[in-house]
Amino acid sequence: MSRISFFLCALATALCAPSLGLAADANAILSRQCAQCHALSKPADASIDRLWTRKGPDLYYAGSKFNQPWLVEWLQNPRRIRPAGEFYFTHIKATPDGDVIDASTLTSHPRLSKGDADAVAAALMALKGPDDLVRKGAYKKQPVPAMIGAMFFEKLRGCAACHMDKPGQGGQSGPELYDAGLRLQPDFVYAYIKQPQRFDPHVWMPQLDLSDTDLQRLTGYLMTLQDGSPK
Amino acid sequence: MLTVRVQPVRVFALAVAVLLACPRICAPARADDDARWAATAKTYNTYCAQCHGLNRNGKGINAKSMAVQPRDHSDPKGMGPIPDAEIVKAITDGGLSVNKSVLMPAWGKVLSPQQIQDLAAYIRHVCNCGSAANH
Known part of the structure; x- marks a missing residue:
């Protein structure tokens, strides 16, 4: 050499x-x-x-x-x-x-x-899970007005029963989501809301049979939440 | 007319024998009931207790933040008039399906029809208010 x-x-x-x-x-x-x-x-x-x-x-x-x-x-x-x-x-x-x-x-x-x-x-x-667990590109990045997103999360779809979208505001049995936009990938959020039991069998989150429009809206809203306030 | 004379001693002996045998006959049924309620209580504790509470009184950890309070399943007056079919529908399709709050979600995609039937029966057991199927 x-x-x-x-x-x-x-x-x-x-x-x-x-x-x-x-x-x-x-x-x-x-x-x-x-x-x-x-x-x-x-x-x-x-x-x-x-x-x-x-x-x-x-x-x-x-x-x-x-x-x-x-x-x-x-x-x-x-x-x-x-x-x-x-x-x-x-x-x-x-x-x-x-x-x-x-x-x-x-x-x-x-x-x-x-x-x-x-x-x-x-x-x-590097731990990605099974290929079909989270579909890339499911979330279409459509902007959601904060007021509309909050209305669906808190009132119309009942998510706030178990989750907080602002510190101290919402239920306590599910993970807080007021920093979801920093913490989570949007395609994961979309997939988890759609079918939580695919990720966590028997988990205590309901499967609401939401439309794609609803899933996009809720995911879009959660992505705006960064430590308590929509960004 | 034929009459049968029954001696009081024999009647007493028969009654004692029945009483002694009852625990052996009845106990398996009670044990089956206990096992059934225990299994369904676990389902309740997994999904329902977060809102309806450890004591099934509508005061779960999520209740404080809710605009509409969860149903108190321990209240026979409140639960008694609700038909069984409505309880099953509320669990399966959610509160909106029975003109109640959206905060009660639909569990029909998570729980099997049998689990939901068992939950409805368990809720009757909790409120001790019998079936309202005919209301």
């Missing part, structure tokens, strides 16, 4: 090493930490019992669901997305004024360093 070839080979190895290291670290974090609570491959068990006992949402389609910049930020500064945790029924208690969330049963998500968050987010984005 000539000296030049040897030098080029050494240079290439040096340039690749950090990324190889990151990937290895990410896989280690995924398998040792994330997999404790999240499914990183499609679970064989699609029973309602699994829904009751799983500790976090499935991530085997994370790359078709999340936006990478949001993942990087959230993994460093995690905050609760599901007010009543996962699974909601196991984190509530009855009071004379009605049911409330039993915060003592909720646990916090681990916090990652910037380097680990970058690596884990990249690894999660």
